[in-house]
Amino acid sequence: MLPLPHWGKPGDSGRASLEFLTLSILVFLPVLYFALSLASLQGASLATEAAARNAVRVFTEGAAGTQTAKLAEGAVRSALANHGLTDLALLERQCSRSSCVEPGTRVTVRVGVNAPIFSTNLLPGDAGAPTRLVVAEASGVVSDYGGQG
Numbered sequence: 001m002l003p004l005p006h007w008g009k010p011g012d013s014g015r016a017s018l019e020f021l022t023l024s025i026l027v028f029l030p031v032l033y034f035a036l037s038l039a040s041l042q043g044a045s046l047a048t049e050a051a052a053r054n055a056v057r058v059f060t061e062g063a064a065g066t067q068t069a070k071l072a073e074g075a076v077r078s079a080l081a082n083h084g085l086t087d088l089a090l091l092e093r094q095c096s097r098s099s100c101v102e103p104g105t106r107v108t109v110r111v112g113v114n115a116p117i118f119s120t121n122l123l124p125g126d127a128g129a130p131t132r133l134v135v136a137e138a139s140g141v142v143s144d145y146g147g148q149g
Helices: 016-061 068-081
Strands: 090-097 106-116 129-140
Touching: 016 068, 016 090, 016 106, 016 129, 068 090, 068 106, 090 129
Parallel strands: none
Antiparallel strands: 090 106, 106 129
């Protein structure tokens, strides 16, 4: 029997796996950073949506009183803490009337947090920032029944 011919250079055997490993690591790491950044932004988005919705519920279904704003801020901080976020970057309230707890008043709450992302300072400008501001807004009308309806 004749030996099978050897294709390629004599010292080239066994390098394909090393090339594949090197190339796959170079491709996998940026994709991993991108996926982790998207997961962080999605988590912050869910947290701010829940926090804004809970704050509006305090105004729209809670009893009228002077402590309503403090209760709403407590609801926001609690909702953010449930999602692992502790730093509140933005909390704004806007009411259609002078009193936010008067029945029929439309209350709008905006909540924002700085979501951590996986980045590097090698990127120029805002692309290299370690956080991104994620803002959510919710609105509702204060109940005529003061939480009874």
